Amino acid sequence: MTSRVGSAEDRFEFLQTLVTEFQDSDSQDAKEQILANLANFAYDPNNADHLRELQVHELFLDALTEENDDFVEFGMGGLCNLSMDPQCRAVLLQGGALKLVTRCLSSQREETVLSAITALMNLSEPPFGPQVTDPAVLQCMLRFSLSDSPRLRNLAAVFLQDCCSREQVQQVEQQMMGQHGAVGIPLPKS
Template structure:
């Protein structure tokens, strides 16, 4: 039991450090560390108690691209666990995750797609497979970046109906391959 208490205190210390420091570099390091701790299921309860989910969601609106990348990476790790996934959905996190699809950073976009796939439920289906998101995935499926292309294809195959795909493709015909609603990362064009 002492190990669990020590772990909580350590994580609490990280959250406190993030809140107390004015150093952007120190904050980046803390968010990166918290994102790594979110990978281990043993930390989930402590991270929820410390409201780290909300901290990660807050990072998605920052101008600092490292904050965004580490925040979406942390959320991606958290979505592997049901209670954390439900907490993200209840916090209205889907639009924030969708906004990460327009990042210029591959890792941010890959984490965003994976997070959306993990957040997919009967209640979030319409939001996650919104026409603009499906069109974005169709464009990503043409990317030269193999990881991005394969993940987008998996999203389209696993989450979208044929009607959604047909409707999105029809709407895209005649339009340029530039972003419609959601810009592509630089190397995806």
């Protein structure tokens, strides 16, 4: 246990160094690498406190608004990892993550979309109640559940089964039957 605690200080320092370099660097490559680094660090729950303290979630959310698709993918991956932690979830919801993450459902990259769906599922976990009630999101999930990609299909299915009520889904299905608007919207390329 002591070694774990001891390395925690090191780790904080290292993470801080990363964040600092990300902010100071002008090189897109370096930024991209660091973003990926931080997103991977977010996978380990032991880093959650450090990352929250360093406000890395803001960094990830910023990345979602970048032009570069890699940035968006890595930022979304980081948020997906970070949102597994209940405390980070609270911070993310306060920071208005829901809207930015929802926007990523329209990404052309499957990995980004998958991360977004998982993050939305996480953000809808009990303490914060069902956050995603927007019929447009449910429509989107219904479309995903018809996708050719098994991963997207499965994840959307889990979302529809676990994060919304049966009535909600049926209601949205009715709407989709009735209108043509939803048809023809492209699914993400894999």
